[in-house]
Amino acid sequence: MDFDFGLLYHSFGNVMLDWHVMLMIFIGVTGGITIGALPGLTATMGVALLVPFTFGRPPVESLGMLLGIYCGGMYGGSISAILIRTPGTPAAAATVLEGYPMGQRGEAGRALAMALFASFTGGMIGALIMTFLSPYVAGVALEFSYVEYFALALFGLSVIISISGTSIIKGVMAGLFGLLLSTIGMDPISGFPRFIYGQMDLMEGPAFIPTLIGLFAVAELFSNIEKMGVTEKIQAKIGQYLPSWADIKTSMPNILKSSLIGTTVGAIPGAGGDIAAFVSYAEAKRSSNHPEKFGTGLVEGVAATESANNACSGGAMIPLLSLGVPGDSVTAVLLGAFIVQGLQPGPLLYKEHMDVVYNVFAAMIVANVAMLIVGAVGVRFFARVIGMQKEILIPVIFILSLCGSYAMRQNVFDIYLTIGFGVVGYIMQRYHYPLSPILLALILGPMAEANLRRSMVVSGGDWHILFSRPIAVGLMILGVAFMVASVFNHKRIEKRLAEARLSGSEGTTE
Amino acid sequence: MKIADFIGGGSGIVLGTYVLYEGSKMPADHIMKIGPSYFPDALAIGLIFFSAILIIYAFLGRAKGESESISFKDKGIQRSLISLAAIFAYALLFNSLGYPLTTIMLVGGIMVLLGKRDPKQIAIVALATTFGVWAIFAKLLMLSMPMGILDGLM
Numbered sequence: 001m002d003f004d005f006g007l008l009y010h011s012f013g014n015v016m017l018d019w020h021v022m023l024m025i026f027i028g029v030t031g032g033i034t035i036g037a038l039p040g041l042t043a044t045m046g047v048a049l050l051v052p053f054t055f056g057r058p059p060v061e062s063l064g065m066l067l068g069i070y071c072g073g074m075y076g077g078s079i080s081a082i083l084i085r086t087p088g089t090p091a092a093a094a095t096v097l098e099g100y101p102m103g104q105r106g107e108a109g110r111a112l113a114m115a116l117f118a119s120f121t122g123g124m125i126g127a128l129i130m131t132f133l134s135p136y137v138a139g140v141a142l143e144f145s146y147v148e149y150f151a152l153a154l155f156g157l158s159v160i161i162s163i164s165g166t167s168i169i170k171g172v173m174a175g176l177f178g179l180l181l182s183t184i185g186m187d188p189i190s191g192f193p194r195f196i197y198g199q200m201d202l203m204e205g206p207a208f209i210p211t212l213i214g215l216f217a218v219a220e221l222f223s224n225i226e227k228m229g230v231t232e233k234i235q236a237k238i239g240q241y242l243p244s245w246a247d248i249k250t251s252m253p254n255i256l257k258s259s260l261i262g263t264t265v266g267a268i269p270g271a272g273g274d275i276a277a278f279v280s281y282a283e284a285k286r287s288s289n290h291p292e293k294f295g296t297g298l299v300e301g302v303a304a305t306e307s308a309n310n311a312c313s314g315g316a317m318i319p320l321l322s323l324g325v326p327g328d329s330v331t332a333v334l335l336g337a338f339i340v341q342g343l344q345p346g347p348l349l350y351k352e353h354m355d356v357v358y359n360v361f362a363a364m365i366v367a368n369v370a371m372l373i374v375g376a377v378g379v380r381f382f383a384r385v386i387g388m389q390k391e392i393l394i395p396v397i398f399i400l401s402l403c404g405s406y407a408m409r410q411n412v413f414d415i416y417l418t419i420g421f422g423v424v425g426y427i428m429q430r431y432h433y434p435l436s437p438i439l440l441a442l443i444l445g446p447m448a449e450a451n452l453r454r455s456m457v458v459s460g461g462d463w464h465i466l467f468s469r470p471i472a473v474g475l476m477i478l479g480v481a482f483m484v485a486s487v488f489n490h491k492r493i494e495k496r497l498a499e500a501r502l503s504g505s506e507g508t509t510e
Numbered sequence: 511m512k513i514a515d516f517i518g519g520g521s522g523i524v525l526g527t528y529v530l531y532e533g534s535k536m537p538a539d540h541i542m543k544i545g546p547s548y549f550p551d552a553l554a555i556g557l558i559f560f561s562a563i564l565i566i567y568a569f570l571g572r573a574k575g576e577s578e579s580i581s582f583k584d585k586g587i588q589r590s591l592i593s594l595a596a597i598f599a600y601a602l603l604f605n606s607l608g609y610p611l612t613t614i615m616l617v618g619g620i621m622v623l624l625g626k627r628d629p630k631q632i633a634i635v636a637l638a639t640t641f642g643v644w645a646i647f648a649k650l651l652m653l654s655m656p657m658g659i660l661d662g663l664m
Contacts, residue, residue, distance in 0.1 A: 056651050169564050173522055176557040180529060180550060187546035192536060194546055195529075218597075225593050226586035228624060395620040396639050398597060399613055403643050406604070407653045415601040423594065430580075431514045449549045461543035 003135055004358070011358040014060055015366050022370075024054075024061045025363060028068025029370045030378065035069070036076020036088045037382045038393070043073030043089050044329040044436075045220055048212045049397065051337050052404030059341045059356055064363040066337050070330055071367045074273060074310045075119035075375055078302075080386050082111045088386075091273025091309035094281045098294070098301030105297055109240035110247065112383075114299050115306045116375040117243045118255050122307030123368035125259035126266065126314020130321070131361040137322035141347035146454040147465055151472035151479070153448035156325035157441065158479035161486035165434040168490055174433045178441025179448075181206055188450040189457065201413040206421075208336045210405035210414040211442065214421025215435050216333075217401045221394055222426040228390060241376040243299075251303035254284045262308035266315025272328040273309035280308035314364065320345055321357060326443065329436040335443055340408070515568035522561025529554035592623055608658020613640040 015021050028050070035046035046069050054062030077092030082099035095115065102111035144152065157175065164171020184195045185205035196202040243251075258280035265276035284304035285294045294301055319325045324346025326332035338345050343353055350357055375382075405418040425435055452466075459465035467473055529550050539545035567573060580587055600616045617636040626632055647653045 053646065053651065055653065169560055169567065170518070173518075173557060173560050173564065176553050176560065177522075177525075179553045180525070180557065183550045183553070190537070190539070190546055192546040194536065194550065195532060222590045222593065225624065226584075226590045228586070228589070391621055391624040391626045392635050394624060395617040395635070398593075398620060399617060399639055399643055402597060402600060403609070403613075403647060403655070406655075407647055407651070410654065412601055412604050415604060419594070419597055419601060426590070431518060433518070452549075453544060456544055 007358045011362040015362045021061050021064050024065035025068040025370050028065035029072040029374045032069035032072025033076035036073035037079040045216045046073050047333045048216045052407045060359045067364050068367040071371045078115040094277035094305040098298050101297030113240045113243045114302045118303040118306040119310040120372040121255050122259040122311035126263045126311035127364040129263045130314040130317045134318045134322040138347045138350040146451045147469045147472045150451035151475035153444045155475045155479040156444045158483045160437040161483050170433045175437035175441045178438035179445040182442050182445030189453045210417040211421050213401045213405050214418040215425040218422025219425025247299050251300050254300050254304045255307040258304040258308040259311040262311030263315035266312035267318045273312040276308040276312040277305040280304045332439045512568045512573045515573045519561040519565035522557050526554040526558035605656045608660050609655040
């Protein structure tokens with residue numbers, strides 16, 4: 001599939017010349033930075049919470065807003081990381097290492113300015129790579145039949161291992177639970193109703209948005225209510241909005257290198273912004289002329305981590321757009337938002353809605369520019385938001401969650417569904433069962449089942465059909481290899497953590 | 511974590527067994543060999559298998575991570591349970607009492623639950639949230655919210 005520069009140019013016109021679209025992007029970016037800056041509220045939660053605000057809007061407006069939240073959320077996490085040593089999002093965890101010491105030295109403004117500039121540059125590089133690469137990936141995927149789609153779903157599900165958190169067994173159990181949930185409703189081939197108990201609201205399965213909001217927003221709210229803490233007051237003075245030329249010159253090699261690392265890591269399903277940021281930080285330290293100064297508050301460190309985690313969002317959009325496989329929980333939520341709009345990401349999107357795909361490219365690039373503007377103008381406001389009292393924030397988010405669930409079908413049943421999944425999510429989180437596998441399974445489960453069953457219809461029940469197409473076999477082998485690699489990687493991380501704990505306890509004893 | 515893993519694994523086995531039982535009542539497909547119960551059955555077997563492994567690990571003392579036990583005397587747990595009851599009541603009364611009244615009550619109630627005592631601040635936040643969310647959904651997105659007993663006034 002060739003890249004269409006004319007269509008891209010036209011899409012920029014669609015986005016930039018329509019004030020509705022621009023307004024939605026700016027609202028999304030502002031909401032994303034705010035949510036990202038607030039510790040405890042993740043970018044996933046932000047997108048889930050704000051998806052209902054896109055109901056009834058044209059796709060370009062809705063997707064523009066959601067991409068704005070995604071980009072803004074990634075940057076927003078750095079604000080609280082620098083100011084109060086609490087990363088707003090997991091992707092900003094590495095930013096704490098250099099950003100907070102800078103803030104302590106009275107250079108919070110400088111750190112925030114570099115975080116913004118690096119986020120913008122990283123985000124732009126990631127978005128550009130996504131724009132030029134994903135059409136070619138989709139071009140290959142256009143040849144797919146039911147068999148390849150089934151294999152692709154299996155490959156996507158193999159990601160569950162790498163997003164399992166502390167326990168692979170619990171991650172797999174969560175994934176299987178999500179897959180079972182995805183079988184609720186009408187059977188995709190025969191139409192037989194499964195596990196609905198006469199409840200017609202479940203005929204199409206558990207509604208995606210209420211499930212999402214329950215698992216990622218309401219569960220988090222219960223957790224916040226249980227562990228109410230004191231909100232920290234911000235002491236730092238912020239007087240700088242953009243980095244100095246000297247800082248840009250010093251950090252540019254790291255920004256460029258980390259952006260490429262971030263995009264590559266983002267494109268690997270299961271590897272998110274946190275991994276990208278730590279890998280880039282390690283690389284920046286390794287290649288530095290003064291590695292011993294890392295950890296004391298170096299502006300290059302902030303540049304490396306922030307450019308990497310923002311570039312990651314562009315990378316994660318590549319498998320989402322071209323294959324319909326979400327790489328992490330945020331892109332899984334975005335996939336749901338596409339479906340709500342009546343669009344199914346994947347190769348067919350390039351065939352049937354090429355205009356939407358190019359609008360997404362343009363919106364992603366514009367969202368990064370909007371992030372630079374909103375971030376620079378509103379940095380003082382966002383710093384103040386971190387100090388917002390939870391006693392006010394929590395009830396407001398409760399209302400947004402419950403009304404957002406209700407809004408799509410205007411059905412109170414969906415509020416009950418949200419509450420139910422909120423309770424399930426809270427209990428699962430408390431006992432270390434990861435929630436992201438459930439989301440991934442809910443999306444990929446129907447794809448796997450429907451395409452497996454259709455393949456069986458085509459072959460008259462002959463299982464050999466699954467191994468008759470080279471791409472399908474390749475994807476299945478890749479999925480198995482990915483799972484094996486994830487298990488080994490998990491074991492390696494556990495070993496390192498155990499060693500770190502051991503040396504830590506020895507240090508304490510001494 | 512050991513007891514929690516026993517309970518988690520046990521729940522997985524019960525759920526898997528129940529799915530297999532329900533699946534046995536679904537019609538079979540003799541031509542394509544896999545009918546509506548095939549996928550849920552396969553998943554249920556997988557869930558039972560991994561639940562059993564979790565229990566075995568817990569039994570062998572290889573349970574991972576630490577977690578606090580749930581004590582109903584704990585203030586945090588009590589707050590969570592009260593907020594759960596409050597949002598459940600919200601859903602129950604949403605259509606009959608209407609969005610505005612239920613929302614004002616829920617926002618105010620949770621603020622009090624979380625320790626806010628200033629009636630002026632509670633009133634302002636409750637009213638502003640109710641009106642703000644209504645304006646977004648009803649006016650901007652053109653979605654109707656139930657007005658309940660206030661129907662006709664707004």
